[in-house]
Amino acid sequence: xxxxAELHKKLLPHALKRAREQAGLSIEEAASRSGxxxxxxxxxxxxxxxxxxxxxxxxxxxxxxxxxxxxxxxxEVYSDxxxxxxxxxxxxxxxxxxxxxxxxxxxxxxVQEVGGKTDVAAKSSD
Numbered sequence: 001x002x003x004x005a006e007l008h009k010k011l012l013p014h015a016l017k018r019a020r021e022q023a024g025l026s027i028e029e030a031a032s033r034s035g036x037x038x039x040x041x042x043x044x045x046x047x048x049x050x051x052x053x054x055x056x057x058x059x060x061x062x063x064x065x066x067x068x069x070x071x072x073x074x075x076e077v078y079s080d081x082x083x084x085x086x087x088x089x090x091x092x093x094x095x096x097x098x099x100x101x102x103x104x105x106x107x108x109x110x111v112q113e114v115g116g117k118t119d120v121a122a123k124s125s126d
Contacts, residue, residue: 041059
C-alpha cells in the first residue's frame with residue numbers, strides 16, 4: 001500500500017507515540033536514550049513539528065525499530081484510525097436512527113390522538 005505524503009504527516013505522530021509506548025518508554029526515558037529533548041519528542045508525537053530525518057532515525061533506533069517495522073506500524077495506525085472513524089460514524093448513525101424512531105413513534109401517537117378526537121366529535125354531532 002502506498003501512502004500519500006499528507007497521510008504520512010497525519011499518521012507519523014500517532015506511529016511515533018505508539019512506537020515509544022510499545023518500547024515501554026516514557027517521554028523522559030526516550031529523551032534520555034535518544035539525546036532528543038522531551039519537548040521535541042512531545043512535538044513529534046502531537047504533530048506540532050515533524051522530526052528532521054536525523055531525529056527520526058534516532059527515535060527509531062531508540063524504539064528498536066527499522067524502516068520495515070515502522071512501515072508496518074504506520075499500517076496498523078492507519079487501520080486503527082479508519083476503524084475508529086467507522087465506529088464513530090456508526091455511533092452517530094445509531095443515535096440519529098433512535099431519534100428518528102422516537103419522532104416517528106411520537107408522530108404516530110399524535111395522529112392517533114387527533115383521529116380519536118375526530119371520531120368522538122363526529123359521534124357527538126350525530
